[in-house]
Amino acid sequence: MIRFNAVYLSVGMVAFLGICLSVFSGCNPEPDGSGDEIKRTEETYTLFFTGQALSTLKPCGCSEDQLGGLERRPAVLHTVAKDKRLVIETGNLLRQDSAQDRIKMNIFFQALHLLEYDLVCLDPEDFAIARSEGLLQDNHFSMITSARGVSELPSVWSRQVPLKQGTLRIVVGAASRDFLTDEKNEDGLLPVFGFEPNSEDEFRILIIDDCSDLDVSKWTIVDLIICPAAATEPEILSPSSQGPLVVSVGKLGEYVGKLTVRIAAGRPLHLTYEGVPVSSTLPMDEHLVDLYEFYKLRVKEENLLEKVPKLALPNGLEYTGSASCAVCHKYEHDKWSSKAHAKAYQTLVDINQQYDPECIQCHVVGFQFQSGFKNENSPVDLRDVGCEVCHGPASQHIASQLSGGQYAAPGDPKFRCIDCHTPEHSVNYAGHEDEYMQKIVHWREPKAR
Numbered sequence: 001m002i003r004f005n006a007v008y009l010s011v012g013m014v015a016f017l018g019i020c021l022s023v024f025s026g027c028n029p030e031p032d033g034s035g036d037e038i039k040r041t042e043e044t045y046t047l048f049f050t051g052q053a054l055s056t057l058k059p060c061g062c063s064e065d066q067l068g069g070l071e072r073r074p075a076v077l078h079t080v081a082k083d084k085r086l087v088i089e090t091g092n093l094l095r096q097d098s099a100q101d102r103i104k105m106n107i108f109f110q111a112l113h114l115l116e117y118d119l120v121c122l123d124p125e126d127f128a129i130a131r132s133e134g135l136l137q138d139n140h141f142s143m144i145t146s147a148r149g150v151s152e153l154p155s156v157w158s159r160q161v162p163l164k165q166g167t168l169r170i171v172v173g174a175a176s177r178d179f180l181t182d183e184k185n186e187d188g189l190l191p192v193f194g195f196e197p198n199s200e201d202e203f204r205i206l207i208i209d210d211c212s213d214l215d216v217s218k219w220t221i222v223d224l225i226i227c228p229a230a231a232t233e234p235e236i237l238s239p240s241s242q243g244p245l246v247v248s249v250g251k252l253g254e255y256v257g258k259l260t261v262r263i264a265a266g267r268p269l270h271l272t273y274e275g276v277p278v279s280s281t282l283p284m285d286e287h288l289v290d291l292y293e294f295y296k297l298r299v300k301e302e303n304l305l306e307k308v309p310k311l312a313l314p315n316g317l318e319y320t321g322s323a324s325c326a327v328c329h330k331y332e333h334d335k336w337s338s339k340a341h342a343k344a345y346q347t348l349v350d351i352n353q354q355y356d357p358e359c360i361q362c363h364v365v366g367f368q369f370q371s372g373f374k375n376e377n378s379p380v381d382l383r384d385v386g387c388e389v390c391h392g393p394a395s396q397h398i399a400s401q402l403s404g405g406q407y408a409a410p411g412d413p414k415f416r417c418i419d420c421h422t423p424e425h426s427v428n429y430a431g432h433e434d435e436y437m438q439k440i441v442h443w444r445e446p447k448a449r
């Protein structure tokens with residue numbers, strides 16, 4: 001446990017909140033002792049933390065100004081010289097385990113190498129996937145894991161950081177919530193760090209995959225606890241003056257957690273924690289841009305679109321495609337054709353992402369269903385946000401009209417605006433529902449048939 005005296009958090013450069021952590025120099029954030037001795041030896045060292053990518057390599061691009069993206073991360077990390085920084089990934093790279101996530105795991109590993117990470121912490125799920133993908137032999141960065149009872153990776157890592165005067169030893173341990181709550185582990189953290197904690201001059205960091213319901217403040221042998229999953233932005237969760245400092249690192253790669261350690265000989269460490277937004281105005285790194293192109297190629301090669309399981313529509317209904325409506329609803333079809341929904345597929349083609357099931361689902365008709373869009377060989381009029389997305393599959397509606405039988409309206413499912421215009425994909429939708437509706441008007445007003 002090392003002495004540190006004050007911590008600030010500024011998220012998004014806007015909020016600036018000062019928190020005083022210990023009693024060493026009262027609650028004065030600027031240690032006043034500006035003696036020559038201290039000035040000469042004062043220096044800073046920076047630890048960058050990311051985590052909770054949850055399978056996100058970059059934002060979807062559905063709305064402007066979305067935060068995040070691996071290709072913009074160098075613009076944050078490389079603002080600090082390599083010998084003055086430590087870059088640590090804290091885990092939860094993947095949201096789940098699927099063929100697409102496995103491709104992403106390989107991409108993440110290449111990206112973490114390009115981004116010059118020093119240490120990658122794998123939670124038990126990430127560990128299992130990385131192992132079966134043969135990624136644990138990667139030697140471009142160090143790895144630890146919170147998975148227990150595995151021989152491939154340790155749970156603790158350390159580095160001796162050279163300073164102007166002496167060195168600072170940084171020790172990082174990883175533990176899963178399950179392990180820490182297991183009553184059999186009476187020794188608590190000792191098995192994680194594997195040593196008797198008596199050394200004064202170490203800065204100890206503990207990464208816990210999930211801190212929910214844990215009383216982390218009791219682990220006073222560590223200085224900093226990272227609970228990646230605890231908040232969606234980098235935040236100080238426990239500014240307690242007694243126990244360790246507890247922080248989150250944000251989610252989906254939107255921010256990078258930045259801990260600046262100011263060191264002056266003979267003084268307690270001065271810590272500043274802030275969330276640096278990976279803003280859409282930051283420059284892109286060309287190697288990471290290329291890597292994402294490679295990812296899209298892998299998604300295409302693996303034919304992921306074909307592998308998505310398809311459901312049958314209720315009542316024997318089928319999708320018939322937007323062109324089939326034009327015969328009888330020419331007015332509506334012409335109007336619709338001139339609007340954004342009618343180019344939703346082309347939007348994906350323009351960025352070569354029409355092979356990605358994670359994108360296609362909202363940019364075509366009935367992707368989840370047997371008679372809906374399958375791939376680029378499907379009928380052209382199942383592309384885009386077509387008529388039947390909102391009005392429902394129309395096979396029986398059309399049959400009833402052609403046969404002159406009893407009228408049948410288009411059936412279910414009918415997707416609502418909010419099913420696709422989610423906060424994640426349509427940042428401006430909430431609060432502007434009427435404007436959005438006005439922009440898609442394709443019906444005669446007043447409505448008449």
Ligand code: HEC
Nearest residue numbers: 060061062347353358359362419420421422425426427428
């Ligand atoms: C949950 C549904 C959904 C998913 C999944 C989705 N999108 Fe979108 N996308 C939308 C919506 C809704 C809009 C329109 C947003 C707006 O204007 O408010 C949009 C718009 C876009 C646009 C901007 C179009 C323009 O011309 O302005 C791009 C580019 C885009 N999406 C790409 C993607 C990519 C790439 C993926 C996959 C990584 C993806 N989308 C996944 C719903 C989705």
Ligand code: HEC
Nearest residue numbers: 320321324325327328387388391394398401402409410449
């Ligand atoms: C053969 C002609 C014909 C075709 C093809 C056709 N419709 Fe219709 N549709 C009609 C007629 C006629 C009505 C008015 C029925 C009534 O309410 O009397 C109608 C009504 C509708 C309505 C209003 C439903 C309601 O009950 O309020 C919608 C929505 C609609 N059609 C959508 C579609 C869509 C989408 C397609 C293509 C997938 C389509 N129609 C194809 C003839 C057609």
Ligand code: HEC
Nearest residue numbers: 340341343344347362363385389415416417420436437439
């Ligand atoms: C199946 C998913 C889906 C549904 C359902 C959906 N949209 Fe969209 N919407 C999209 C996509 C994708 C785009 C982007 C199209 C493009 O530009 O490529 C979009 C774009 C738009 C745009 C253009 C935004 C702009 O600023 O250019 C408007 C307006 C819109 N939608 C309104 C609506 C309304 C209103 C509803 C409900 C009646 C609705 N949408 C339902 C997927 C959907």
Ligand code: HEC
Nearest residue numbers: 322325329332333336341385386387389390391443447448
């Ligand atoms: C993004 C969703 C969406 C898409 C795509 C869409 N519509 Fe609509 N449509 C609506 C909404 C919303 C209304 C207004 C419905 C209401 O208020 O009853 C409407 C109204 C209509 C009406 C008038 C219904 C009535 O009760 O009088 C017809 C006909 C119609 N649409 C046909 C089509 C056709 C044909 C297409 C494709 C060329 C299409 N729509 C595409 C959402 C959509």
